[in-house]
Amino acid sequence: ISLYFIIDEYGQRRQFRMRPEQYKFYTEMHNLNIIPKARQLGFTTLIQLFMLDTALFNESKSCGVIAHNKDDAHKFFTKKIKYAYDNIPQDVMDIIPRAETDRVGQLRFDNDSFISVGTSMRSDTLQYLHISEFGKLCAKFPEKADEIVSGALNAVGPGNWITIEST
Secondary structure, eight states: OOSOEEEOTTSOEEEOOOOHHHHHHHHHOOSEEEEEOOTTSOHHHHHHHHHHHHHHHSTTOEEEEEOSSHHHHHHIIIIIIIHHHHTSOHHHHTTSOOEEEEETTEEEETTSOEEEEESOOTTOOEEEEEEOSHHHHHHHOHHHHHHIIIIIGGGEEEEEEEEEEEO
16 A cells, blocks of 8 residues: 555546556666656656655655656646645654645755755755656757756765656
């Protein structure tokens, strides 16, 4: 049973349960992951929930998500991360860290962990980084891709967690 609720591909609120493809990735993931994927398998949702879980249940963890544009960054934050957090059952909310700061694209918890979503993570120090639609970003915005490689990837210290996904 999952702690989190999501809106599925049919627009229905439901408790999150891993699909076989998600479970395979989750059980086999390392600290450096590349996911060449088909659409609608739920990898973005799984990764967002994994990072939310990491921030909620571990102190002082910095998690970042890079989307290829501001609209997608906003969608990831509101429809995946914030929705899942806001729909945690009340009896559980009473015992988990609270979101102290809820600014655009970021939840900061009272355990000193946070999760941020944007189009860049330069000038930050992260332990967890997810880059979504990196192939599309490289094709449409090569300068932005160079910035991510030189800035965001270097913001994650050795031995920490990076996942790059793209269709």
